[in-house]
Amino acid sequence: MKTPRRSLIGKYLGLIGFTAIAVASASAQEDPSKYPTRPIHVIVGFTAGGGNDIIARIFGQKLSESFGQPVIIENKPGGGAIVATEYVAKSAPDGYTLLVGASGMAINPAVYATLILIVNPSSPIKSVAELVAYAKANPDKTNYSSSSASFQLVTELFKQRTGAPMQVIPYKGANDSVMAVISGQVTATIADAGPALSQVLGGQARALAVAAPKRMEELPDVPTLKEAGADVDAVLWSGLFAPKDTPPAIVKKLEGEIMRIARLPDVTARLKPLGILPVGNSSEEFGWILASDIARWAEVARAGRIRIEQ
Numbered sequence: 001m002k003t004p005r006r007s008l009i010g011k012y013l014g015l016i017g018f019t020a021i022a023v024a025s026a027s028a029q030e031d032p033s034k035y036p037t038r039p040i041h042v043i044v045g046f047t048a049g050g051g052n053d054i055i056a057r058i059f060g061q062k063l064s065e066s067f068g069q070p071v072i073i074e075n076k077p078g079g080g081a082i083v084a085t086e087y088v089a090k091s092a093p094d095g096y097t098l099l100v101g102a103s104g105m106a107i108n109p110a111v112y113a114t115l116i117l118i119v120n121p122s123s124p125i126k127s128v129a130e131l132v133a134y135a136k137a138n139p140d141k142t143n144y145s146s147s148s149a150s151f152q153l154v155t156e157l158f159k160q161r162t163g164a165p166m167q168v169i170p171y172k173g174a175n176d177s178v179m180a181v182i183s184g185q186v187t188a189t190i191a192d193a194g195p196a197l198s199q200v201l202g203g204q205a206r207a208l209a210v211a212a213p214k215r216m217e218e219l220p221d222v223p224t225l226k227e228a229g230a231d232v233d234a235v236l237w238s239g240l241f242a243p244k245d246t247p248p249a250i251v252k253k254l255e256g257e258i259m260r261i262a263r264l265p266d267v268t269a270r271l272k273p274l275g276i277l278p279v280g281n282s283s284e285e286f287g288w289i290l291a292s293d294i295a296r297w298a299e300v301a302r303a304g305r306i307r308i309e310q
Contacts, residue, residue, distance in 0.1 A: 032247040032248075035249070036069045039072055040097075041097050042073050042098050043084045044073060044084065046075065047075055047175065050174030051193070052174075052199050053073070054276075058270055059221065059262075062257075062267065063257060063258075072092075093243040093246040094247075098240055098254075101241060112277045113277075114216055114275035115187075115191065115193070116193055116197065116207050116211045116275070117190050117207065118181055119205070121206045124189070125206075127228065128209050135165055136165065142164070144168060144187060144190070145180040146168050150236050151174075151190050154232070154234040155168070155232060157232050158190070159233050162230050164174050169185070169186050176194045178199055178205065192276075194274045197273070209228045210223075212231060212235050220276070261278075
């Protein structure tokens with residue numbers, strides 16, 4: 001089967017495929033030293049309430065305060081963030097249309113997000129081992145929800161490492177993906193802690209494991225996937241991205257603000273309960289992270305023959 005390049009470009013390989021179509025306009029010729037002089041639009045490729053949406057709104061509020069201009073968050077779900085990515089890629093490279101997502105022409109990665117493997121609380125599945133055993137015994141009945149290539153690739157890695165057959169059921173947003181588990185539409189999901197943690201703490205979902213190097217403080221009794229016998233460690237990141245050819249001075253200004261905001265105590269306090277760790281790396285520091293992810297997840301996608309259609 002053909003290698004699923006399109007799905008990876010949409011979510012992971014943006015540095016290669018995120019090519020802007022320059023739109024000639026007076027605003028595109030604006031003096032970068034005066035940026036910004038009007039509202040900034042931040043595009044999120046998923047429905048409201050998910051991890052990327054929460055991050056966009058927290059950072060957007062802080063950017064608005066520091067720049068003295070409105071920062072408008074727009075949700076454009078579809079195609080595992082491909083719709084939003086292509087929209088921003090075709091926007092004028094003037095710093096007024098930005099993307100919050102998992103990779104692209106990076107200004108810098110803002111945060112790392114912990115992922116949680118959950119099932120319905122009434123499910124007989126109470127551990128990772130039981131999920132694997134159930135999937136192997138019921139391959140035609142075992143499925144999982146996924147709202148983006150990120151979660152699908154992590155789940156595919158889980159399948160490859162455990163041999164558990166599970167069919168993907170796509171959803172437009174992380175909240176929808178989590179609710180599919182709670183309503184019994186799917187067997188399980190791997191989702192970021194933003195929409196999943198409150199459901200687990202409230203008893204609406206059962207956490208089997210976290211896909212992180214160590215356990216979450218909020219879920220001390222929930223093992224990591226490695227502790228549970230699945231060799232999977234997949235903390236994801238989100239960041240702010242701009243179209244190719246955005247003036248370097250504007251990129252640098254945005255990068256500096258995002259790095260500053262990521263280190264604010266009140267931002268950390270708001271994100272930590274959601275399993276989100278603000279980082280604020282520079283673009284240069286981000287380079288090796290992106291290169292490593294390209295190699296790692298492209299191989300997972302090829303092995304799983306993953307394709308995501310718009």
